Amino acid sequence: MTATLTIERLGHRGDGVARGPVFIAYALPGEIVEAEVQGERGRLLALQSASPDRIAPFCPHFTVCGGCAVQHLAESAYRAWKRGLVVEALAQAHVEAPVAELVDAHGAGRRRVVLHARAGRLGFAEARAHAIVDLDACPILVPALNAALPAARALEKQLRGLGKPLDFALTATSTGIDCDIRGAGRVDERMRLRLAELAADFDLARLAIHGDVVVERRAPLVRFGRAEVAPPPGAFLQATGAADEALSALVRQGLAGARRVVDLFSGCGTFALALADMAAIEAYDSDKPAVAALDRAARRTPGLKPARALARDLFHRPLLPDELQPFDAAVFDPPRVGALEQVRRLAGARLKRIVGVSCNPATFARDAAILIAGGFRLSAVTPVDQFRHSAHVELVGVFQR
Numbered sequence: 001m002t003a004t005l006t007i008e009r010l011g012h013r014g015d016g017v018a019r020g021p022v023f024i025a026y027a028l029p030g031e032i033v034e035a036e037v038q039g040e041r042g043r044l045l046a047l048q049s050a051s052p053d054r055i056a057p058f059c060p061h062f063t064v065c066g067g068c069a070v071q072h073l074a075e076s077a078y079r080a081w082k083r084g085l086v087v088e089a090l091a092q093a094h095v096e097a098p099v100a101e102l103v104d105a106h107g108a109g110r111r112r113v114v115l116h117a118r119a120g121r122l123g124f125a126e127a128r129a130h131a132i133v134d135l136d137a138c139p140i141l142v143p144a145l146n147a148a149l150p151a152a153r154a155l156e157k158q159l160r161g162l163g164k165p166l167d168f169a170l171t172a173t174s175t176g177i178d179c180d181i182r183g184a185g186r187v188d189e190r191m192r193l194r195l196a197e198l199a200a201d202f203d204l205a206r207l208a209i210h211g212d213v214v215v216e217r218r219a220p221l222v223r224f225g226r227a228e229v230a231p232p233p234g235a236f237l238q239a240t241g242a243a244d245e246a247l248s249a250l251v252r253q254g255l256a257g258a259r260r261v262v263d264l265f266s267g268c269g270t271f272a273l274a275l276a277d278m279a280a281i282e283a284y285d286s287d288k289p290a291v292a293a294l295d296r297a298a299r300r301t302p303g304l305k306p307a308r309a310l311a312r313d314l315f316h317r318p319l320l321p322d323e324l325q326p327f328d329a330a331v332f333d334p335p336r337v338g339a340l341e342q343v344r345r346l347a348g349a350r351l352k353r354i355v356g357v358s359c360n361p362a363t364f365a366r367d368a369a370i371l372i373a374g375g376f377r378l379s380a381v382t383p384v385d386q387f388r389h390s391a392h393v394e395l396v397g398v399f400q401r
C-alpha cells in the first residue's frame with residue numbers, strides 16, 4: 001500500500017521512523033514522504049518535503065550498497081543522532097551518566113574490511129539483500145585498501161572455479177596488506193602456489209586461507225603504544241587507526257595512576273600494550289593466536305612494565321573475585337553480546353576503577369547497571385565514531401568507587 005507519512009525520528013539503524021512505527025530507510029526526521037508500506041517497513045518512493053538537514057551523499061552506491069546507512073544527513077544532526085544512540089541505551093537501562101560529545105574517529109578511513117565475492121562480483125552486500133554491489137572503490141576505506149581491490153579480484157578470479165561464495169578479510173598494516181580468504185575450504189598445492197604468485201604480483205604482505213598462511217612475504221605489523229604486533233590472519237583490530245588511538249587515549253586517561261591492570265577481552269593487545277608503559281598488565285582473551293601475538297610483542301618491546309597474556313574463555317570461565325584481587329584496575333572490551341558473566345565477577349571484586357569499551361551501547365548499559373549495583377559510579381561515557389555513516393557506535397565508560 002502507498003502512504004504519505006511524516007517522519008518523527010531517526011531509528012537506531014538509521015531508518016526514518018513514522019508513527020506506527022513504520023521504518024523507512026533514507027528518510028529523515030521532519031520529512032513528509034510517500035512510501036510503499038508493508039507491515040513495519042516502508043520503501044521511500046518520493047519526498048514531499050525534504051529536511052533542511054538533508055545533504056547529497058558522497059558515494060554513488062549509497063542506498064544500494066549495505067555498507068553505509070547514513071550519508072544523507074548534515075554533520076551536526078548526524079553527530080547528535082549517534083550520540084543519542086548511547087544516551088538512549090543508557091536511559092533504557094536506567095543508567096545515569098554524563099555522556100560527552102561524539103569523538104570522530106574515522107581518520108583516514110577503515111583499515112580493515114571484509115569483502116564478499118559471488119559470481120565475479122566483489123564488494124559489500126546490498127542493503128537488505130544478498131546480492132553483491134560490485135565495487136571499484138569505496139570512499140570509506142583507507143587508500144591502501146582501495147589499492148588492494150585489484151589483488152582481491154585477481155585472487156577471486158583464480159578461485160572462481162571452486163564455485164564457492166568467498167569472503168576476503170583485508171587489513172592494511174604498516175608493512176602492507178594482510179589478506180585472509182574465507183569460504184574456499186582446502187585447496188591443492190598447485191592452487192596455493194598460484195595464489196602465492198599472485199600475492200607476490202600484488203606485493204601483499206601475507207596471504208592466508210581460513211587463517212592458514214599460504215605465504216608471508218613480510219610480517220604484517222600494527223603498532224600499539226610502543227609495541228609492534230604481528231596480528232594473526234583475520235584477527236580482531238579496531239576498524240580505524242584513529243579509533244585505535246582515540247579509544248586507547250580514553251582508556252589510558254580512565255586508568256591513569258593504576259599500577260596493576262587486567263585487560264579482559266584483550267585481542268592482540270590494543271589496550272594492554274598501550275597501557276604497558278604505565279602499569280603492569282595481565283591480558284585475557286579466548287583467541288589463542290591473538291594472545292600469543294600480544295605476548296610475543298610484549299616480550300620483544302624493551303622498557304615496558306611486566307605484561308603477560310593468557311588464553312581463557314571469559315564467558316564460561318570469567319576471572320573470579322579472588323583472581324581479580326591483585327589488580328587495582330580493569331579494562332574490558334567484549335564482543336557485541338557484552339560481558340555479563342565477567343562483569344558480575346568484577347562487581348563482586350575489590351577493584352576501584354574499571355574502564356569498559358563497547359561496540360554495543362545496549363549490552364554496555366546492561367553491564368553498567370550490574371557494576372553500579374555493585375557500588376560503582378559511571379563517571380564518564382564517551383561515544384566514539386569509528387564506523388562513520390553506519391549505525392554502529394563505539395563507547396568508553398569509566399567506572400569508579
Ligand SMILES: C[S@@+](CC[C@H](N)C(=O)[O-])C[C@H]1O[C@@H](n2cnc3c(N)ncnc32)[C@H](O)[C@@H]1O
Nearest residue numbers: 265266267270285286287313314315333334335
Ligand atoms: C571487541 S574485541 C576487543 C579486542 C581488543 N580489546 C582490541 O581492542 O583490539 C572482542 C574480543 O573478545 C574476544 N572474545 C570473544 N569471545 C570471548 C570469550 N568467550 N572469552 C574471551 N574472549 C573472547 C575476541 O577474541 C576479541 O578479541
